[in-house]
Amino acid sequence: MWIGKVKVNVIASLKSILLLFLPLSFLLLLLFFLHPRPTIDKQRPAGILIRPGYENYDQYISKQLNKTLNSRLRRIWTTRDWDRKIRVFTSFFNNLVSNEFLSNSSRSLCIGARVGQEVVALRGIGVSDAVGMDLVPYPPLVVKGDFHNQPFLDESFDFEFSNVFDHALYPEKFVGEVERTLKVGGVCVLHVALKRKGDKYSANDLYSVDALIKLFRVSTVARVTQIDGFGLDTEVVLRKTSAAKEITT
Numbered sequence: 276m277w278i279g280k281v282k283v284n285v286i287a288s289l290k291s292i293l294l295l296f297l298p299l300s301f302l303l304l305l306l307f308f309l310h311p312r313p314t315i316d317k318q319r320p321a322g323i324l325i326r327p328g329y330e331n332y333d334q335y336i337s338k339q340l341n342k343t344l345n346s347r348l349r350r351i352w353t354t355r356d357w358d359r360k361i362r363v364f365t366s367f368f369n370n371l372v373s374n375e376f377l378s379n380s381s382r383s384l385c386i387g388a389r390v391g392q393e394v395v396a397l398r399g400i401g402v403s404d405a406v407g408m409d410l411v412p413y414p415p416l417v418v419k420g421d422f423h424n425q426p427f428l429d430e431s432f433d434f435e436f437s438n439v440f441d442h443a444l445y446p447e448k449f450v451g452e453v454e455r456t457l458k459v460g461g462v463c464v465l466h467v468a469l470k471r472k473g474d475k476y477s478a479n480d481l482y483s484v485d486a487l488i489k490l491f492r493v494s495t496v497a498r499v500t501q502i503d504g505f506g507l508d509t510e511v512v513l514r515k516t517s518a519a520k521e522i523t524t
């Protein structure tokens with residue numbers, strides 16, 4: 276019958292359309308999984324994404340060194356940027372002193388300090404036992420060290436400051452090392468960007484303060500403030516409340 280024939284034809288063409296789309300959807304699925312995406316670690320709180328594209332740790336380090344060793348940047352940091360940065364860091368640190376997060380007797384570490392303007396600012400306001408740490412040393416202000424594996428003993432510092440959290444390839448190690456080397460009662464101050472994203476050397480992107488706070492195991496949040504700090508918009512102050520647990524990795 277005519278009607279029946281049309282029906283059969285429609286079913287047949289539906290079948291061939293389906294057969295055509297089946298491999299196509301497999302292909303799309305495959306492309307989806309092959310495409311490099313930010314890795315989402317089950318251990319890592321939602322809200323921190325690691326940028327794709329690092330084959331291994333050595334490659335990450337050499338990319339970071341590339342920025343730190345860039346002679347044009349180093350010249351800017353030690354000339355044009357020098358006074359301006361010290362002035363801004365000084366006002367941040369004075370505020371922390373007023374709020375009793377920092378004092379002249381605080382043994383202090385600045386993580387990822389590059390040429391050490393924050394160290395100069397600390398010493399300038401009277402925090403005399405202050406030192407910086409970076410992949411490339413800048414004596415006498417900055418010693419050599421990787422924030423994923425700080426070259427300091429447990430419970431060495433009263434105060435740790437950093438504005439390079441976005442450079443951490445392993446944010447949980449960055450925080451674990453801060454909690455290891457801080458004394459109980461010590462204070463960690465991080466400047467991070469929530470609204471703006473970091474530069475091409477950033478290794479992670481942070482989407483919420485909570486995600487950052489969740490990485491701390493033995494500290495409590497003391498204060499979260501909006502700031503204007505060289506492209507970073509949020510200051511998070513945490514205080515270590517008990518001895519660091521053994522971190523199992």
Ligand SMILES: *[C@@H]1O[C@H](CO)[C@@H](O)[C@H](O)[C@H]1NC(C)=O
Pocket residue numbers: 340341344345
């Ligand atoms: C940084 O990387 C660029 C290319 O991406 C390269 O030409 C340059 O030599 C590198 N600089 C350093 C200090 O490694």
Ligand SMILES: *[C@@H]1O[C@H](CO)[C@@H](O)[C@H](O)[C@H]1NC(C)=O
Pocket residue numbers: 379399400401402
């Ligand atoms: C901290 O040191 C500075 C500079 O030496 C000094 O002016 C200030 O009075 C000291 N603050 C306290 C509370 O001792």
